[in-house]
Amino acid sequence: MVRVKWLIPLVEFISLVQAAQVQFSLDLTWQRGAPNGLERDMIFVNDQFPGPALIIDEGDEVTIDVTNHMPFNTSIHFHGIEQKGTPWSDGVSGLSQWAILPGASYRYKWVANTYGTYWYHSHDRSRIMDGLYGPIQIRPSADRDTPFSMISDDPDDIEAMTKAQANAELVVLSDWDHLTSDAYMDALKYSGYDIFCSDSVLVNGRGSVYCKSSEELTALQPPQIRAVITDPLTDKGCDPFMRVVQGDWEHHPELLPGGLNSGCTPSDGLKTGFIVDPEAKWASFNFISAAGLKALAVSIDEHPMYVYEVDGRYIEPQLVDVIPIYNGERYSVMIKLDKEYASYTMRVAGNGNQVISGYASVTYQGGEDNERQSTPYIDYGGVNTTAEVVSLDTQHLPPYPPILPAAKADDFHLLTLGRINSSWEWTLDGTTFLPADLAAMEPVLYNREAPGLDSSLKIETKNDTWVDIVFQLAIPEPTKLQPPHPIHKHSNKAFLIGSGMGTFTWSSVEEALSESTDNFLETPIYRDTFVTAPNGVAWLAIRYHVENPGAFLLHCHMETHLHTGMGMVLLDGVDAWPEVPHWS
Ligand SMILES: *[C@@H]1O[C@H](CO)[C@@H](O)[C@H](O)[C@H]1NC(C)=O
Ligand SMILES: *[C@@H]1O[C@H](CO)[C@@H](O)[C@H](O)[C@H]1NC(C)=O
Ligand SMILES: *[C@@H]1O[C@H](CO)[C@@H](O)[C@H](O)[C@H]1NC(C)=O
Ligand SMILES: *[C@@H]1O[C@H](CO)[C@@H](O)[C@H](O)[C@H]1NC(C)=O
Ligand SMILES: [Cu+2]
Secondary structure: OOOOOOOOOOOOOOOOOOOOEEEEEEEEEEEEEOOOOOOEEEEEEOOEOOOOOEEEEOOOEEEEEEEEOOOOOEOOEEEOOOOOOOHHHOOOEOOOEOOEOOOOEEEEEEEOOOOEEEEEEOOOOOHHHHOOEEEEEEEOOOOOOOHHHHOOOOHHHHHHHHHHHHOOEEEEEEEEOOOOHHHHHHHHHHHOOOOOOOOEEEEOOEOOEOOOOHHHHHHOOOHHHHOOOOOOOOOOOOOOOOHHHHOOOOOOHHHOOOOOOOOOOOEOOOOEEEEEOHHHOEEEEEEEEOOOOOOEEEEEOOOOEEEEEEOOOEEEEEEEOEEEEOOOOEEEEEEEOOOOOOEEEEEEEEOOOOOOEEEEEEEEOOOOOOOOOOOOOEOOOOOEOOOOOOEOOOOOOOEOOOOOOOOOOOEEEEEEEEEOOOOOOEEOOOOOOOOOOHHHOOOOOOOOOOOOOOHHHEEEOOOOOEEEEEEEEOOOOOOOOOOOOEEEEOOOOEEEEEEEEOOOOOOOHHHHHHHOHHHEEEEEEEEOEEEOOOOOOEEEEEEEEOOOOEEEEEEEOOHHHHHOOOEEEEEEOHHHOOOOOOOO
């Protein structure tokens, strides 16, 4: 039995001595591009895909001017950035701002009040699937205590790791399809299926389409998934639309575009190559999942990884070979460069919802000509190659230095997650959908009573209170599962405090704790994404501190789920609601 010992959080004193002002301009265009070798219309940021990295120092005052040269509305959200005191810069059309019209610009201003790995992406319709994303790295101030002394007690190693962190490789993982986001969403709507099939997995915007037979792909399916999906996978390694997944709703297979869920067309694209300097002894790889649909798993052949930062916050390092990474999540790792001078494959595999992989290479300087093939930890389907392979334990990620939630919350909300009325429409509040045309509406931040948003989609909180939210999965027969939902909270992070199988029958977390401490973590996890269970009826509990009045989204980060309704609005600190400045 675990002893739960939560305390009042430590106040963090970080001196932000040299607050510099930094400015970026992001120009968004809609052009032809071929990340995986196949051309289509897509979004570029400053003519790049993924968009340029925004490298910032902790404490900086950041201005970002976004100009929309595209033929449709847009916005930019800075994923994981708290937006303390600047809720109008959170970048959600219809919530924190009016959409940026074609030809128009918007100025985002915020303070980098924390450190770590983040990213930016569109928050208008499902444009992530058209390529609107890029990485953000906030370098920690010099007085931040790093966890590197828990990896090695050799001062040379610690110095090398500190340098590696400053020169980290930002690794944007994503999925890619030949259909535009609008065409993809139309395919769900007209066929009635919940589709999560992609053509390619990209690493920093590069990849290929690999085609294998249905038999081969079915054999590579993770065993726990094969136990439920008993029919053969498609020739793209995708769900054959069994009733246990799609339920008994109406479906129109004849309206599926060819090549979407089946019909693989091979294509050769470029491959990302990382060069590491073995003299530097350590390298940091900061993984960001910008996937629109896919759950992924990442590994670097023959290189165990010390995971030291999760969603932009240090943890007590964990040594692993494989990291499962869901939409929006970030994991930063240190690897020791102590292997033969050669090239090692970085493998990024679908993690449960498709048998697919993407690759990059990590090459030691001086090992470019070594022809040796590296040995994988995972196969094409993301399954471990030996029993010794260690996967990240996502239930044990103690924040470093320790930080704890309040022992008791002031407010409790139980949300029921599931499908309503069709296989492809999703709800977070159990009864209604976040409107798909939210992006075209009057921003809720400007008017809390803005029409168009059902009251059940809003959670009102008072400033400086603690709020518990329990996410309950509802799975009607004959469906046996929901895909894991990576639930992302905007503004400040929350604590993952517990989870369990079955139904959360208690009326508060306190009551649940008094009956079943086993469901609660001794060391709550502090992050901005919370992934629901992959199988069966289950629940997940988070606790957060309301400290930034404004309107913030709480939503599933799978683009198809968000855009079909799986989101709600947190009206945080309504008693201290901000005046929106009128500078534009
Ligand atoms: C890894 O694979 C082996 C079989 O090679 C299996 O027995 C083991 O349970 C797997 N471990 C994990 C964590 O998946
Ligand atoms: C589901 O369908 C029913 C019947 O058509 C309708 O009354 C209801 O409003 C729908 N639910 C949602 C959340 O749209
Ligand atoms: C674009 O945004 C404006 C509001 O700023 C809205 O009136 C319009 O309907 C939006 N267009 C689309 C296609 O959503
Ligand atoms: C909201 O509460 C936080 C945490 O107590 C506090 O720091 C902040 O100043 C408050 N904001 C307003 C506008 O009162
Ligand atoms: Cu979801």
